[in-house]
Amino acid sequence: DVKVTQSSRYLVKRTGEKVFLECVQDMDHENMFWYRQDPGLGLRLIYFSYDVKMKEKGDIPEGYSVSREKKERFSLILESASTNQTSMYLCASRIVSSFSGANVLTFGAGSRLTVL
Amino acid sequence: DQQVKQNSPSLSVQEGRISILNCDYTNSMFDYFLWYKKYPAEGPTFLISISSIKDKNEDGRFTVFLNKSAKHLSLHIVPSQPGDSAVYFCAASATNFGNEKLTFGTGTRLTIIP
Numbered sequence: 499d500v501k502v503t504q505s506s507r508y509l510v511k512r513t514g515e516k517v518f519l520e521c522v523q524d525m526d527h528e529n530m531f532w533y534r535q536d537p538g539l540g541l542r543l544i545y546f547s548y549d550v551k552m553k554e555k556g557d558i559p560e561g562y563s564v565s566r567e568k569k570e571r572f573s574l575i576l577e578s579a580s581t582n583q584t585s586m587y588l589c590a591s592r593i594v595s596s597f598s599g600a601n602v603l604t605f606g607a608g609s610r611l612t613v614l
Numbered sequence: 615d616q617q618v619k620q621n622s623p624s625l626s627v628q629e630g631r632i633s634i635l636n637c638d639y640t641n642s643m644f645d646y647f648l649w650y651k652k653y654p655a656e657g658p659t660f661l662i663s664i665s666s667i668k669d670k671n672e673d674g675r676f677t678v679f680l681n682k683s684a685k686h687l688s689l690h691i692v693p694s695q696p697g698d699s700a701v702y703f704c705a706a707s708a709t710n711f712g713n714e715k716l717t718f719g720t721g722t723r724l725t726i727i728p
Contacts, residue, residue: 502657531715538623540703540720541658556715588657602648603716605657 501525502606504589510612517576519609521589528593530572531603532556532564535586544587547572579613586610617641618706620719628727633691635722637704640685644706648716649678649689652701661702662689691724699726 505520523530528549533541533556543556545564553564561583565573572591576583587610590603619638627633635649645666650658664671664678664687671678677690691698701721707714 533718538720540618540620541705541718543715543717546715557717590657602660602663605659607657608655 502589502591502604504587504606504609506609507607508610508612510614511579512614513580515579515613517579517611517613519574519576519587519589519611521572521574521591521606522570523572523591523604524570525591525593525604526569527591527604528569529591530566531590531592532562532572532574533588533590534558535588535608541588544574576611579611581613584611584613616720617644618704618717618719620702620704620722622722623720624723624725626725626727627694629696630693633689633694633698633724633726635689635691635702635704635724637687637689637719638685639687639706641706641708641717642685643708644717645709646707646714647678647680647687648705648707649676650703650705650718652703652721658703694724694726696726696728699724 502523531546532544535541542558547553547566563575586608588608589606592603648663649661651661652658662673662676680687701723703721704719705716707716
C-alpha cells in the first residue's frame with residue numbers, strides 16, 4: 499500500500515511566521531500535490547509537482563511556495579502566515595501512467611494549521 | 615469558477631435505504647471522474663471511478679452513473695450503512711498525458727440514520 503505521511507497533524511502558528519509543511523511518500527510516485535480543504539469550498543489545489551525540481555501552480559497558489567528536491571518529499575511553504583491560511587492541508591501522490599485508471603491520488607492524513 | 619459542483623451540502627438517509635449523491639461539471643474536457651470519501655481527521659480515500667467512455671461503473675454497494683450530455687454524475691450507495699457516514703467529494707480530470715490534475719467539488723456530508 500502506498501503511504502503518504504504528513505509530518506505534522508496539528509500546528510499553531512502566529513501571523514507572519516514562516517511555516518513548513520512536509521510530505522513524504524514511499525512508493526516512488528512521480529506526481530505530488532498540495533490541496534487545502536475548507537468548509538463549503540471543498541479541496542482546492544495549491545501546487546503540484548510532476549517530478550523532482552518541477553512544480554506548477556494550482557488554482558490558489560498565492561501566499562504559498564513549494565520545494566521538491568527529492569522524489570519522495572514535497573514541502574509546502576507559507577512565507578508569512580496569515581489568518582486566512584488557517585485550514586486543513588492535504589498532500590497527495592500519484593504514479594504516472596498512460597492508463598487512465600491509474601489517475602487516482604493517494605492522500606495523507608492532513609495537517610490542520612491554525613494561524614493566530 | 616467552480617468547474618465541479620455538488621449542490622447538496624448535506625444529505626440524511628435511513629440505514630438500509632439508497633443514498634444518492636449528485637455532482638455536476640462544466641468543463642467538457644473532463645474525461646475521468648472519481649468519488650472520494652473522507653472521515654474527520656483523515657485524508658480522503660478513493661471510492662470508485664468512471665471513464666467518460668462508460669455510463670455506469672459498479673463496485674459492490676457503490677455504483678457511479680455518468681450522463682455526459684447533462685454533464686452530471688451520481689453515486690448510489692445501496693444499502694446504506696452507518697459506516698457510510700462521511701463527506702463525499704466528486705472529482706474530475708482531463709487527459710494530460712499522465713500529468714492530470716484533479717478538480718474537486720465542494721463535498722456532500724452524508725449521514726446515515728440507524
